[in-house]
Amino acid sequence: MNIVIIGAGQIGLHLARSLSGAAHDIVVIESNEKLADSCSNEIDGRVIHGTGTSVELLLDAGVSEADLIFALTSHDATNLVACEISKKLGAKKAICRVSPQLVREEWIFDYRANFSLDHIFSSERLSAIEISKHIRNPDGIAIQEIARGRIEIQQVRIPDHSNACGKSLIELNLPERVRVAAIQRAEKSFIPTAEEIIQANDQVTLFGDPSKLSKTASSLRSKNEKEKSTNIVILGGGEYGISLAQMISSWGCQIRIFEKDQDLAEQLAEELAGTATVIHADATSLNELREEQIGEADFFISTTQSDEDNVMTCLQAHNLGTKNCLPLIHRTDYANSVNQSKSKLGIKEAIIPRETVRRELMRFITSDKYHVVKKIPAGEIIETTIREKSKVAGKKIEEIALPAGSIFIALIKGIHAKVASANDVIDVGDTVFSIVSEKAKKAFLKLVAR
Structure with missing residues (x-):
């Protein structure tokens, strides 16, 4: 892949090191001369001293033929402008680092649409998510935030004393916008039907509104007694x-x-x-x-x-x-x-x-049609942006015959994210998050990611 990295600070240099020597053509742009010199001595790639908002310099770096642009400086304005210019010059995909404050404002103003961004992230927020996994889960089982933080996926191990044991998914009476996506039972992982009975030691993958998911996960792990506040x-x-x-x-x-x-x-x-x-x-x-x-x-x-x-x-x-x-x-x-x-x-x-x-950004170095957000026992969490050729474009979810072993879990329309439901229509430009088993992956991608 042709990759341009703007910013050779801690994050940019660490990513460049990871990609260096991995059969990628890498160009790094850095405005600080000392950092640029240091970077050129550490990576197998070209380093340019200059600003990432210069059209002349971006063209020199080859953004018109770039598969990926990573704007990773510590300045929001530089990153946003560099991404927008790069996309207009022909770059296929632009990934932008921003401050946590800008991420919090994303529901007021759609930065992605207005600056031609394919992904936006905050290093501080990603670190907070990483820390939260250790706080939320006593078993150390994964938590993943998706759909711009509006939807969370959490895996919960069911103890033998849980009130959920012996109940079907329907009988659990889960809150609105919280659902079960997958179950791992011993060595078997599967996407369950509504009639599936929960058993002790099941590892259940839940998804939904983060504020509701926390209480739901706690209720599945324990009996009705009130839990001690952390x-x-x-x-x-x-x-x-x-x-x-x-x-x-x-x-x-x-x-x-x-x-x-x-x-x-x-x-x-x-x-x-x-x-x-x-x-x-x-x-x-x-x-x-x-x-x-x-x-x-x-x-x-x-x-x-x-x-x-x-x-x-x-x-x-x-x-x-x-x-x-x-x-x-x-x-x-x-x-x-x-x-x-x-x-x-x-x-x-x-x-x-x-x-x-680095782990967050490496997932974009796979395919331009989909991204693997995370691997879980039941398969992979896959993010896909719907294109005109997709066979699901313009259809209600209830009308789509998904391959066995796959399920839509979240849908982003513009700046709005929600748990996917049967009556939702998937339109061109929407972003869909799904859980897909290894067996269903080929058929799922053929149907959705075209």
């Missing part, structure tokens, strides 16, 4: 910390955020009023951690820009009694060292933003 402490009120707090605010958790900058702490307290307690204090101080009884927290998550502070505060929290400590680590070499010794250090997992982003 106590979560976040160090750092920057974009990583606030993205995480906003993501988990509907889960019924007790959230405390430490922020040492007074102005930022006051701003956070206003933004998160009613959902989190903001503490203006320096949590790198052991005395502060003791005073706030951090040892009683279920999770301590450090999200500052300092890897050293993140690791050391997690060690202190663990020594005080916190059960689960997760530091954000920006340097990959540090993170690898921490993860190799995490059991000794009392750390559950080190979260690496640049690696989280």
Whole structure:
């Protein structure tokens, strides 16, 4: 593939390294001369010193024949403009990094349509999703956010004491906009019918509205007794910390955020009023951690820009009694060292933003007709944009004879996302998310992704 990467900072360089030498033609554009020189010494590809919004420079980089453009600088305006110009010059696909604030505004203004974007993401939000998987699932089973964050997929293991055991899917009386997509039973994974009976140790894949999915998953895991509220402490009120707090605010958790900058702490307290307690204090101080009884927290998550502070505060929290400590680590070499010794250090997992982003972006380097969002036991979560040649274009979902082993789970129309239902019409330009088994994949793609 012909790939152009705009921005050779932490994220851009990490992606370029991953793609380098993998039979791709890579061109990197970087405005900082030192970063450009450093990048040219590390990758097997061409590096151009200059701005990614220059038409002349973009043409020189070959965007008119590019299969993929990754705009990965830390500036929203640069990335948005670079993507739009690249698409107008002939690039097939444009992937744009933006700030969390812009992602939150996407439901007010359709950046994708107005800037010719094929995908938009925030590294802070992706990291928050990665952290949330460890908080939400005691079994460590996958959570995946799709459809611009409006729909979530979660896998739940059914214990033998669950009230769901022995009931059919119809009898579960699931909330509106929450459904079962797949079941893994022992070595067998399948997409169930409404009459399927839930059994102990089943791994059930749910999808639906995130606010409703959390309660549904909890009810399937336990009996009717009320669950203890999870106590979560976040160090750092920057974009990583606030993205995480906003993501988990509907889960019924007790959230405390430490922020040492007074102005930022006051701003956070206003933004998160009613959902989190903001503490203006320096949590790198052991005395502060003791005073706030951090040892009683279920999770301590450090999200500052300092890897050293993140690791050391997690060690202190663990020594005080916190059960689960997760530091954000920006340097990959540090993170690898921490993860190799995490059991000794009392750390559950080190979260690496640049690696989280790399995994997200690598899924686009497959096909221009569909993307594999995630592999799950029942198959793959596949994202497809409907084209004119698609056999499902213009049809209601109930009219579409999907291959056995496949199911539509979510539908995006413009800026609106919803759980797919029988009466929904799939139009050209819509984005559809589906779960597809390996056996059904060929027939499904032939039907949908043309």
